[in-house]
Amino acid sequence: MSRQTFRNKWIWITGASSGIGRALTLEFAKKGSNLIISSRKEKELNVVAxxxxxxxxxxxxxxxxxxxxxxxxxxxxxxxxxxxxVDVLINNGGMSQRGLVRDTILPVHQQLMQVNYLGAVELTGLVLPGMIKRQKGHIVGVSSIVGKFGFPLRSSYSASKHALKGYLETLYLEENNNGIDVSIVYPGRIQTEISKHAIDGSGNSHQKMDEGLQNGMDVSDCAKKIVRGLEKKRIEIFVGKRELLLLAIRRYTPSIFFKIAKNIKPV
Ligand SMILES: NC(=O)c1ccc[n+]([C@@H]2O[C@H](COP(=O)([O-])OP(=O)(O)OC[C@H]3O[C@@H](n4cnc5c(N)ncnc54)[C@H](OP(=O)(O)O)[C@@H]3O)[C@@H](O)[C@H]2O)c1
Structure with a gap:
């Protein structure tokens, strides 16, 4: 499989104002890429620029x-x-969730699906025709390891990340023979403030830093690993530490996975 270089390419990254998106932006800038950086907060984006x-x-x-x-x-x-x-679109922008199913109101489920899934679908749908015309382009989505299994307090977050995976895998199958590359990133725990920005069952900001995230993978190491995977046009890119083991446990010994996951201390 041929490697791609990102020098002088135009990369559009959503969720670039903080965390993984910011780190990816800086990593691509080092590689000589031109960047379009998006999110809601202009002031923070200007700092990254x-x-x-x-x-x-x-x-x-x-x-x-x-x-x-x-x-x-x-x-x-x-x-x-x-x-x-646009040579590469990275659908990274997103928000997490910290609320039990029993406490979560419908608008919160809708918001998570809209931001994490439908927003990415809409932007991809706009960028894709140009790529198809040029017979080249790379669409990327940042899912999560909880896009591969369910997890306490993250019902619609997990659902939105499963949805993104299904959409992007399908896009790959339909368009890879037409020159479109697709990559899906599955982070485990990465040191960002995502838990602070997460919403609870009523839609209020969680505002707490998860202990697990504090011990997670360094965000710039995460960005480097993602970019290496994208250079190799990997369809699936896994980033994180020991928590990635859960993927193998869920796949090969599901009963053990369910035992562990249902007893994880809710945060
Ligand atoms: N950190 C982890 O451990 C982890 C694990 C698995 C998956 N992920 C995924 O990685 C991606 C980046 O998360 P992160 O950890 O870097 O968290 P983060 O620091 O909270 O970053 C989230 C980014 O998404 C943007 N965003 C949120 N809502 C948005 C909206 N409505 N419209 C546009 N942009 C929006 C935020 O910018 P504004 O506030 O400026 O809009 C911010 O730039 C997310 O998709 C997340 O689900 C992270």
Whole structure:
């Protein structure tokens, strides 16, 4: 399988204002890629853009809200009007959940599906036709290890990440022979503030840092590993530490997985 280089390519990353998206942005800037960076917070995105400057790459800040279709369409039209051909789209933006099923109201389930799944689907649907016309492009989605199994307090988060996996695997099967590469990233625990930004059953911000995340993989190591996987056009990229073992336990000894997971202390 041929390796790709990202020098002078246009990479569009959602969720670039913090965590994995920010680290990926910096990693691609080091590789000489031009970047479109998106999320809701313009001020934070400008800081990230500034951090990339010393690498001499072009960085466009494009605010968008994955929960808002008009905002996604406006972002795409703005990029299209600049005649930029997007080489790689990284659907990384997302939010997590910390709430029991029994306590979670329907709008919270809807919000998680909208931000983590439908937002990515809509942006991909806008970017894909240009890639198909050029017969090249790479669509990436950041799922999660809980996109491979269920996990306490993360019902619709897990569902949205399973959905993203199903959508992207299908896209790969349909379009890889037409020059479109697809990669799905499955992070375990990465040291970001995702748990602080997570929402509870009522839609309020969780605002607590999970202990597990604090001991997770360093975010810049995570970004390096993801970029290496993308260079190799890997369909599946796993990043994390010991928690990745859960994937094998779930697959080969499901009864042991269910015993462990149902007794995990809820946080
Ligand atoms: N950290 C982990 O352990 C872990 C594990 C598995 C999967 N992941 C996945 O990795 C991705 C990045 O998460 P992270 O850990 O880096 O967490 P993070 O620091 O909270 O980053 C989430 C990013 O998504 C953006 N975002 C959230 N809601 C958005 C919306 N409605 N519209 C546009 N952008 C939005 C945020 O930016 P704004 O607030 O500026 O909009 C932020 O840039 C997520 O998809 C997450 O599910 C993370």
């Amino acid at each position: 500034h951090e990339c400057e010393r690498h001499g790459v072009e960085v466009l800040v494009q605010v968008l809200d994955l929960a808002n279709s008009e905002s996604i369409q406006h972002a795409f039209q703005t990029i299209e009007s600049k005649a930029i051909e």
